[in-house]
Amino acid sequence: MWGIRRAGQRLASVVLSVLSAVALCGTAIVPAGATAHGPVLDRDFPDPDVVEVDGTYHAYATNSGGRNTTHATSRDLTHWTFHDADALPELGSWAVAEPRGRVWAPEVFDNGTGLTMLYTARDRASDRQCIGVALSATPDGPFRPTGDGPLICPAAEGGAIDAASHSEGGQRYVLWKNDGNCCGRDTWIHLQRASRDGTRLTGEPIRLLGRDRDWEGDLVEAPTLVKRRDGGYLLLYSAHSYAGDAYATGYAVADRLTGPYTKAAAPLMTTASFDGTVRGPGGQDVVTGPDGRDRILFHGWSADRTRRALYAADLGYADGHPVVRGSRVSHQAEDAQVHRAVVREADRARGGRAVGHLDHPDSHVEFRVFAASAGRHALSVRFGNGSLDGSGAPASASHLLTVNGVDSGAVEYPHTGWDHWQEAGTTIALREGWNTVRLSKGERYAELDAVDVA
Incomplete structure (x- = not known):
């Protein structure tokens, strides 16, 4: 066990054979009913990110209950303990702390000497959502902000949200979305080189994926990047308005890290594909469970629309495409x-x-x-x-x-x-x-x- 593992980076091998149901030019795998027993954490826990530390899974989520971020732990990805303490009690000096509710989608990874959290907050100078950095010696926190300003803040493109991390060959990468839908601009998922601890950018942003499907609405966001054992890449993302049933999870594949990425013909997870048992599924992450089987964790709206609860389902692979246990295929x-x-x-x-x-x-x-x-x-x-x-x-x-x-x-x-x-x-x-x-x-x-x- 090598300490803290970013969920997606331990994705199991992808089967490379022919399945017409998931061919990129045909009908994509669409899941329904993977969560017949309901959420694994039935409280507000949107945009979950999961890391493992010595057999304990730590999940972090968008602000809720007056906290900047929320934090829960589990040994099996099914039974969760919610922690009252805010994992990110203070924001960077560049960020607007009040009113609360502007801290989104934390991403936590092992930086070699501790842990790094990438988080989204409101930039005081540009009045846009931008991405900052915080550090902690332990996964329980508290994570303390570092740097005099945001790490990523393309104000002319609407700012930046939904950071994710990826590492290979000793190189750290940060993925992020320019928040163009805030102000009448298009949205893209970007990839950018960073220092090992994620506190500095060391390369220019590369556009990986944009919005070009009807089901995506006005935006794409919430990237999760996985390198397959065959050398190819899987990019999961969410799209459409998070506030409604149209929010969904899609995916694309590529032979190279920088693309080009080819989208599947249909989204992977939707309200309809879950037969309405999960509404607006998105903000996904992937982690390997204690039994060696991969899980996909994601949020979905409760029936009364008061919270986005945490769901988990088994995840398998066919033809280089994800398959969710219990899903309608x-x-x-x-x-x-x-x-x-x-x-x-x-x-x-x-x-x-x-x-x-x-x-x-x-x-x-x-x-x-x-x-x-x-x-x-x-x-x-x-x-x-x-x-x-x-x-x-x-x-x-x-x-x-x-x-x-x-x-x-x-x-x-x-x-x-x-x-x-x-x-x-x-x-x-x-x-x-x-x-x-x-x-x-x-x-x-x-x-x-x-x-x-x-």
Whole structure:
């Protein structure tokens, strides 16, 4: 155990194989239901950052309850102890201390001789949010400000917020977002060289990622950068307005640290992808748990909108893309292995195509799906059924279900009419990693649009 570890820097190896559900040009993995048991810390804890110190996980978050930053600890990432003391009781002399509420998104990392905290606060000179530095000998703090001014403060670009850190080859980097949405400007996530302790910048900022998708709204922010063991890079980020359900988490991949970064076709975590059980998921971080399995930690709004609580879920990897345990993962039927059936153009189907004519005893569609960890998962089958019985009346239909070669019963479908797609659900047992899910000819003649695995 090498002391304090920045969460994302211990990300496990990424699988490099072909999964159509997460191809950058196709339907991205979208999670839903990863937090069936609710938040792991049910109090206001937005923009969590997590580090490990000798087996204890320390999480830091945006101001709450009159504190500049909040702090909690855990041994297992599930049971958390909240600490009343403010980890950053004083701000740098450059920052406006009152009114409170302007200290955001702390980032803490091991600097070799202690710990560094990067934090966002209001710069008195420019009246913009900017990034400052504080130091502490221990993760409990208190962190004490250092420097006569902010570390990063591009006032003409709206200031800077949401610092993150990354280290490789002995070089420290700081990621940050210019806060252009504050004042009618565009937003970018930047990468910049810094000293080992993060108190000085040693290079010019490099733009990694901007806003160019409808779901991102007016901004991108909250970067988390991970170097994969194959040498590639994964950049997680949040987008849209933090105050509403549209706030979401996306990601992009690159072969080099400085890019270019290619975004996934759809966000990784959204309110809809969680089926509304988590609202506005974002501010994410990644950490390896005590069992060696990676977790993603993030915030989401409570039902009464009074707090952004802390959530955690298992995280796995397929095709260089993140997969969240319990997440709704969409797989198109036409992209699966189709045997003795027909891919056809289909009105109102996802992607405009579906699989029909599963009419023979050996007709089937087999999906290859990835699970971040073993256990029961929800299977939702999007089907259309226009079958009639012998008298010409609408009739139900079914497909036989096989999981990893094991008979798992059948999925029953009520009559919907052709090209009127609905969902039928069941639960299946998946092993960690890759699995096969096969739907075969059952009663009558239902068609398949897609399956979602949660």
